[in-house]
Amino acid sequence: MWQTIKAAFLADAGHATVAFVPDEGAEVLRPDRGYVRVWLVEGYLAKARTWGNDHFPALHGGAALNFAGRDLQVFAKFTRAPAAITGPGVQLNFQLTPLLPYEGGVVEVEAALFRTTTAGPLAAAADLVGALTPLLGPPLSTAAAVVERIGTGLDAVVKQAGERPVLTVHQSFVAAGDTGGGPQVRSGYLVVANTAPGTLGPLSFPDGLLYVSGQRPTGVDFLVLRLECRAEPDHWGLARFEKLVNDAGAAHLRRQQETFEALRTEAVTAAWNCPDFVRPDRKRLARLIAEEIDAIKELGAVARPARPLDEAAARALPSRRDPDIASLRLNDLL
Template sequence: MFTVVKDWFYTKAGHVTFAFLPDPRGEELDPEQGYVRIWLDEGFLAEARTWGNDHFAALHGGVKLGFGDAGRAEFSTFTRSPQVVKSAGAQLNFPLTPLLPYFGGLVEVQAALYRATVKGALASAAHVAGALAGLIGPPLATAAAIAGKVSAGLDVVLDATGNQPVLGVHCTFESAGGGGRVLRSGHTVIVDAPPGSLGGTLCMSDGLLHLDTGSGPRRLTGVDYLVLRVECRTEPEIWLTPPIQARIDAAGLAYLAGRNDFKALRTEAVAAAWTLPDLVHRDRIRLAKLVAAKIDEVKQLGAVPSGGDETRALPAVDDPALAALRFEDLLA
């Protein structure tokens, strides 16, 4: 689907207005220094567009970037769009992707709205793909495989039906120094109006799209538009995900039971963190140290630890000890 939307966007380039509005508080994201996630923050389909009861808006959106052995992986969503895209001013905050590590290279971001007939093939595809949307999350290697197969299936549907986006946007980001648009937090905006026809400058105010014509920002009205938010973070939201926590618990229980496989299970848990593709390299090392410390708590507590501050043993990102830390050190 990335090719379909990209082709549509550049074909329509002379008929739509595009802008990237950087977050003034956000910094540029360098490779291996953080994570990116894409949100649909706002969308509006002008009331002049008649949809009727037998049509609805289907939403496609996502990102394509370098990830693991897959080279460039796609993480995308295709589902029934939030109904409030027909009402101006609604802050949707709809995640199009999970939080993804940025290893470098190009990051392609896109979103598109399609007009789907209730009993048509595109509606069926939106229903099936939407049901799978909950699987497009950690572990990310599995999510990438699922998203890729879903996207390939949607390409077949679009080829067969000839459906084109009602409105779509595609843009590319990269790390500083490449000469292109630098990856950082901000809003990607597409307005269904020719460049220069709006009579002012697009801007964000209170989290919503506005147009400043010289007398202050005012809400944009009368035209279709989409607003995507590019979120860049320096750390993940959750460190001890369920699969990692399960490994910690298994090792702790083995120790309490006096089983001979405790050391092997501890090694497997630390190795799983050390090689976790969901994190940038520096955070894999920090997580591995946290996992080792969590498992070893069972020796002092006499029970598998649970609850509390899960990051209390997490080393700071600038801890000098991390530079010399080896995998073997955590197994000692």
């Protein structure tokens, strides 16, 4: 599906305006120093009112980037577009990808809108795949496998339906220092409008919505995506490690030392190797989890406090600037 949309965009690129407007003062994201996420901020279909009640927009969009040793792994959604996309002036803030670790290299961002009949195969696919959205978040290795299988099936559905997207965009963002392949990876707005290149005036986002020459655009189909770059996750999502930590604590309290050591090793190693985080953060999380488990020894016969690991991370996660983190090795924790 990713390559199908990319091909459709390249075929129509001469008939659309595409522009990236970085945030003022936005720094280029460097490899292994942060995360990216893609949002659909706003969209407008100027001729949607002519579609009738038996049509609606279906949306495909997301990002492809280097992940867990694989080049340009795709993370994308295909679902019914937010209903508000058929009217102007609504800030959608519709998340297209989870927060993804940036390992370096190119980040590709794309989106496509289809004019879909309510009884057609794309509508059924949008409803089915949309229901799988909970599977498209962390752990990201599972999400990547799900997206890959979905994409293969969607390709067949799109080809069978013979439907072409109403509007597409595909933009490559390059690593810091690469000046030949497009804009660099940084926070900003990606705009595609169904108008000839060079026909739109200056673009701005004073209130988070698109303005052209200081005015809200009318009479033209457009999409506004946002590439969000951030140094740390807004939510660590450590619930997946809770059971290992708690089971290790329970083993220690039952004086099952071999089981305790095995569970401790499993938990620390899982955090150290977790591909959902950039390398420095894996070290930080592994040390935090080791400390949380080892605190049980200090408490003696008292169970570990019933606080989520995310709360512990907010309180006690070591800084990336901690010199001990830079030199930390897995064997140091085991």
